[in-house]
Amino acid sequence: MERNNLYPIFLKTKNLQVLIVGGGFVAEEKLTFLLKSSPDANVTIVSPMFREGTIALAKKGNVTLIEDIYKKDFIQGKHIVVATTDIPEVNVDVYKDCRAEAKLVNVADNPPYCDFYMGGIVTKGNVKVAISTNGKSPTTAKRLRQFFEEVIPENIDDLVKNLNEYRKTIKGNFEEKVEKLNEFTKSLVEKK
């Protein structure tokens, strides 16, 4: 069986600068899900045109819209770049410019030109679940996201908060703490 070897990380988007190149449907979809998960993300979008929806979204977040065509200068100071234009050559230029400067880059419509994929994301308080199908079926990632949004209980965050409080009260060395926390949470994974 094929296997997903991607390594998920949870980025502190507040500390990072994201650039989106292009301002069409795909840019708006990527921006929507980025801000849904991470409303504190710092985003710049460069494009000769923007959709109404994108302009409205930008007003709600830390999003700067620049009305221009892509030039290499725009990647300066950016950590993560997502190319979404409808001109394949422009997207490949963005990819090459980013690789040359060791920046993480995603060409949304071209998986081989992605250092990372955006995923389906479920957030419940402090808990976050990210889903990827290895780029094979974004629709499956969306459906799984919807499924987990349904089945993960809203009060999962209470468990996290309670255990965080309990964790602070446990005395002893690291091994003893791990043992106590495992004992305390055993029933969560026990088969009935």
Ligand SMILES: C[C@@]1(CC(=O)O)c2cc3[nH]c(cc4nc(cc5[nH]c(cc(n2)[C@H]1CCC(=O)O)[C@@](C)(CC(=O)O)[C@@H]5CCC(=O)O)C(CC(=O)O)=C4CCC(=O)O)c(CCC(=O)O)c3CC(=O)O
């Ligand atoms: C590789 C990847 C690169 C990247 O974008 O990062 C990529 C690529 C492509 N997407 C395409 C199409 C669609 N994408 C969606 C939706 C989402 N796409 C997302 C991620 C990813 N999309 C990355 C892989 C993630 C993984 O590993 O699973 C999600 C999860 C996250 C997000 O967008 O933030 C978000 C759901 C969010 C949510 O609902 O929670 C839908 C469904 C819909 O809109 O209903 C469709 C239409 C149906 C279909 O085609 O499946 C096409 C074909 C374009 C064409 O045909 O022209 C390509 C290009 C290709 O595959 O070649």
Ligand SMILES: NC(=O)C1=CN([C@@H]2O[C@H](COP(=O)(O)OP(=O)(O)OC[C@H]3O[C@@H](n4cnc5c(N)ncnc54)[C@H](O)[C@@H]3O)[C@@H](O)[C@H]2O)C=CC1
């Ligand atoms: N990854 C995904 O989820 C999907 C990918 N696609 C593909 O992605 C591409 C983009 O699709 P859409 O967003 O629907 O197209 P669109 O036509 O809505 O948007 C393209 C955007 O790129 C901008 N642009 C064009 N040249 C530019 C330049 N030199 N510099 C900066 N911006 C520039 C345009 O002004 C426009 O805002 C298409 O090739 C499409 O096939 C389509 C659907 C889903």
